[in-house]
Amino acid sequence: MLLSGILRILLIASAVISLLAPWDVSTGDVTGLVRQAIFGFKIGSFTFSLSDIVLALMIFIVGLAVTRAMQRWLERGICRIQDSTWG
Numbered sequence: 423m424l425l426s427g428i429l430r431i432l433l434i435a436s437a438v439i440s441l442l443a444p445w446d447v448s449t450g451d452v453t454g455l456v457r458q459a460i461f462g463f464k465i466g467s468f469t470f471s472l473s474d475i476v477l478a479l480m481i482f483i484v485g486l487a488v489t490r491a492m493q494r495w496l497e498r499g500i501c502r503i504q505d506s507t508w509g
Contacts, residue, residue, distance in 0.1 A: 439452055462471030 435452075439447075439449055442452065460472045462469045462474070464470075
């Protein structure tokens with residue numbers, strides 16, 4: 423499955439390079455753009471990189487999962503105990 427995904431990405435990349443060849447776009451230009459997208463590009467004084475964006479999304483998802491797990495734990499544990507003591 424992983425090998426299939428890697429081969430698909432390589433096939434798409436080679437197709438894109440082949441489609442851009444008539445306009446004198448070299449592989450160096452394309453790899454430079456990909457490298458710039460992955461490792462960062464600057465807009466003003468800010469540097470944006472794909473790896474930083476992916477890391478931020480992963481941290482957000484983990485934080486959301488931890489928050490939901492704690493919410494469920496409180497609803498099933500502590501809040502249930504408090505409900506039974508009131509009635």
